[in-house]
Amino acid sequence: MNVMTMAQHARQAARRLAMMDGLTKNRALLTMAAQLLRDAPRLREENDRDLQAAQANGLSGAMIDRLRLNDDRIAAMAEGIRQVAALPDPVGEIADLKSRPNGLRVGRMRVPLGVIGVIYESRPNVTADAAALCVKSGNAVILRGGSEAYYSNRAITRCLMEGLQSVGLPTEAVQYIETTDRSAVGELLRCEGLVDVIIPRGGKELIARIIAESRIPVIKHLDGICHTYVDGEADLEMALSLTMNGKMQRTGVCNATETLLVHQSVAAAFLPVVCQQLRAAGCELRVCPRTKALLPAGLPCVDAQPEDWDTEYLDAILSVRVVEGLTEAIEHIERHSSRHTDVIVTRDYGNALRFLREVDSASVMVNASSRFSDGFEFGLGAEMGISTDKLHVRGPVGLEGLTTQKYIVLGDGQLRQ
Amino acid sequence: MNVMTMAQHARQAARRLAMMDGLTKNRALLTMAAQLLRDAPRLREENDRDLQAAQANGLSGAMIDRLRLNDDRIAAMAEGIRQVAALPDPVGEIADLKSRPNGLRVGRMRVPLGVIGVIYESRPNVTADAAALCVKSGNAVILRGGSEAYYSNRAITRCLMEGLQSVGLPTEAVQYIETTDRSAVGELLRCEGLVDVIIPRGGKELIARIIAESRIPVIKHLDGICHTYVDGEADLEMALSLTMNGKMQRTGVCNATETLLVHQSVAAAFLPVVCQQLRAAGCELRVCPRTKALLPAGLPCVDAQPEDWDTEYLDAILSVRVVEGLTEAIEHIERHSSRHTDVIVTRDYGNALRFLREVDSASVMVNASSRFSDGFEFGLGAEMGISTDKLHVRGPVGLEGLTTQKYIVLGDGQLRQ
Numbered sequence: 001m002n003v004m005t006m007a008q009h010a011r012q013a014a015r016r017l018a019m020m021d022g023l024t025k026n027r028a029l030l031t032m033a034a035q036l037l038r039d040a041p042r043l044r045e046e047n048d049r050d051l052q053a054a055q056a057n058g059l060s061g062a063m064i065d066r067l068r069l070n071d072d073r074i075a076a077m078a079e080g081i082r083q084v085a086a087l088p089d090p091v092g093e094i095a096d097l098k099s100r101p102n103g104l105r106v107g108r109m110r111v112p113l114g115v116i117g118v119i120y121e122s123r124p125n126v127t128a129d130a131a132a133l134c135v136k137s138g139n140a141v142i143l144r145g146g147s148e149a150y151y152s153n154r155a156i157t158r159c160l161m162e163g164l165q166s167v168g169l170p171t172e173a174v175q176y177i178e179t180t181d182r183s184a185v186g187e188l189l190r191c192e193g194l195v196d197v198i199i200p201r202g203g204k205e206l207i208a209r210i211i212a213e214s215r216i217p218v219i220k221h222l223d224g225i226c227h228t229y230v231d232g233e234a235d236l237e238m239a240l241s242l243t244m245n246g247k248m249q250r251t252g253v254c255n256a257t258e259t260l261l262v263h264q265s266v267a268a269a270f271l272p273v274v275c276q277q278l279r280a281a282g283c284e285l286r287v288c289p290r291t292k293a294l295l296p297a298g299l300p301c302v303d304a305q306p307e308d309w310d311t312e313y314l315d316a317i318l319s320v321r322v323v324e325g326l327t328e329a330i331e332h333i334e335r336h337s338s339r340h341t342d343v344i345v346t347r348d349y350g351n352a353l354r355f356l357r358e359v360d361s362a363s364v365m366v367n368a369s370s371r372f373s374d375g376f377e378f379g380l381g382a383e384m385g386i387s388t389d390k391l392h393v394r395g396p397v398g399l400e401g402l403t404t405q406k407y408i409v410l411g412d413g414q415l416r417q
Numbered sequence: 418m419n420v421m422t423m424a425q426h427a428r429q430a431a432r433r434l435a436m437m438d439g440l441t442k443n444r445a446l447l448t449m450a451a452q453l454l455r456d457a458p459r460l461r462e463e464n465d466r467d468l469q470a471a472q473a474n475g476l477s478g479a480m481i482d483r484l485r486l487n488d489d490r491i492a493a494m495a496e497g498i499r500q501v502a503a504l505p506d507p508v509g510e511i512a513d514l515k516s517r518p519n520g521l522r523v524g525r526m527r528v529p530l531g532v533i534g535v536i537y538e539s540r541p542n543v544t545a546d547a548a549a550l551c552v553k554s555g556n557a558v559i560l561r562g563g564s565e566a567y568y569s570n571r572a573i574t575r576c577l578m579e580g581l582q583s584v585g586l587p588t589e590a591v592q593y594i595e596t597t598d599r600s601a602v603g604e605l606l607r608c609e610g611l612v613d614v615i616i617p618r619g620g621k622e623l624i625a626r627i628i629a630e631s632r633i634p635v636i637k638h639l640d641g642i643c644h645t646y647v648d649g650e651a652d653l654e655m656a657l658s659l660t661m662n663g664k665m666q667r668t669g670v671c672n673a674t675e676t677l678l679v680h681q682s683v684a685a686a687f688l689p690v691v692c693q694q695l696r697a698a699g700c701e702l703r704v705c706p707r708t709k710a711l712l713p714a715g716l717p718c719v720d721a722q723p724e725d726w727d728t729e730y731l732d733a734i735l736s737v738r739v740v741e742g743l744t745e746a747i748e749h750i751e752r753h754s755s756r757h758t759d760v761i762v763t764r765d766y767g768n769a770l771r772f773l774r775e776v777d778s779a780s781v782m783v784n785a786s787s788r789f790s791d792g793f794e795f796g797l798g799a800e801m802g803i804s805t806d807k808l809h810v811r812g813p814v815g816l817e818g819l820t821t822q823k824y825i826v827l828g829d830g831q832l833r834q
Binding site for chain 2: 015018019092098100104106109111113114196197217235238241242245249334356357358360361362363364365366367368369371372373377378379389390391392394395396404405406407408409410411412413414415416
């Protein structure tokens, strides 16, 4: 089936799904979860076909590990769907209903976007996660995973479709593009009017290509160059633990701290301690000249190059810079941040407020680890990704980000004068 | 100055404007309004140059009328700016601040989008309206009006810049593209990374061109094919007045009713009355065969052609169709509506709720005139346009639609486990 036809079917299914009550959607999701567990042996078989191809194609060990489905991962996938089922239904919520002077009541009702295209790479669990969030929010979804996970994704999708069928929902609400032909992505990106939004999940190259080609709005799930700024008024013990946690709690993720900025007035007291602890934890340091001058002789570090300030390491590497104060810290962030998440550590009320207001990033934090920038930690329940765009949805994309609001007007015969 | 350079200046100015308190922005707006009144003689002079060119170029009388600035219109423009100044400042509002189990408080702060590009035609007052809304919402704006209003728009922009200067704001916060070279629009549409959103105001051709060319997200201000559906359970007197008001109160506007749908069970009682009254008011009728059979002999009407259901008349013309019931009405709207505004007239609770839920338009109304679909009538204070898109902002675009939210996180040293 060509992608345009799939999109037409998705549009029809989306109308049905948008009208569906929460109980029915939840029953479909719970059946999907149960079906994944029941089908675990078949899922592993299909996954083996992908793993064999990956080995034959010489994929890296890390890539192959991400691709692998074992019983634990299948169970986690099922549990993820059950957690989405447990979230409140966002659809139909009416907000801000206010009376106008003429008696009209005007409010906004939350409704699904319609049809969502999700384009992703590598990890097959995205198939289940993304579909569950779309179904819960009343949207039909067209999935396009990486060719390396072709058999796994197809097998997972079959389980999801059984969940839809079990409650009489059209199976076209969750479709998987079953071709490894790369032109299918281009076809999907040209389905304007049928597909309402595209959500890519993957590396920068994939996302850049999608942005360049898409005729449909894209919610970008981008990587992060996150900063932790230790203010002159910081509690230095707190700053130490937040820096260690922000950088080292997990390094290969988009909300890890990549750059540490330190106010000059606390640099001499703070930098030797934090840098020694980072080194002891196995972190490479790329430092500015003022930082270097403060570090104990013999502590291994390298001179930061200009490109370091714009690099997302996704690794145990930290760039470190001394700044003259809050203004220079904010300017550095303005210039180099990927506008994902930036943190100030301070006890000063005015500096905290100024940082919150002036830093133009999706998440701005005071005295917290950058690692908290995440849909689950923010209380959204689950996330589709993190948007570094400003329009529609910014920061973690949960169920609300997959919906829109329409105005509703309740009158009793009002006429415009 | 080329457009890219203007956009860079706008970006700088936007940073300053985003930090500005409401009082300063309001003082700038009030000075703009005063300056327009003070400069009225010069504005009329510059406007005369545009009017003479328009006459020489053979523009229609209606176009020339839209272009004209007289003292009343200048006063209205100034009053519009004062009304925007009187609105609450949307910037800095913190919403949904909630405590997480670990004590983190997570909320969302409303902030400006950054730099907005507004591309418009004909009426010079858009220059002042759009700029006022952008400044109030903390955004820098790059304006590009139609070449037919070149001198008028330039003169208005000078007044706006004086308002900025009077409070020490950078004049680059409001810039006008002072060239009639059409390639300037293309340049603006390629300023991704500098300009955050493009808002076109004008005819379908202009908007289609912008959507096709833009590398920047577009908030579309589209026209309307609005429906009024008279249900089998309607109060027919109310249906009569809502139909007359929706169609005839003003015909050349996007929220006028273009199609009347009538439930077959009330068609015989309702259609002869409403159609006679519409004809008496000078409205042309384009009717389906079932409607025609019910109209009094001799009442002038024409057979609706298939394209009538997809036509925005913007004139005293109404297409009329009898439907079998609510389901067929919703299906008709799904197929033919431009998703701007659709109305049901009914006394039935279930039908009202079903229409509200199932009709996928920016504004969905029960027992109200479609003519109420408007930012001012909805209580937004003023509007930049009406979005028929689903992402970011849907329906009337007021100050909130020109802003975004960032997550703010207030901690006291929390670490991620």
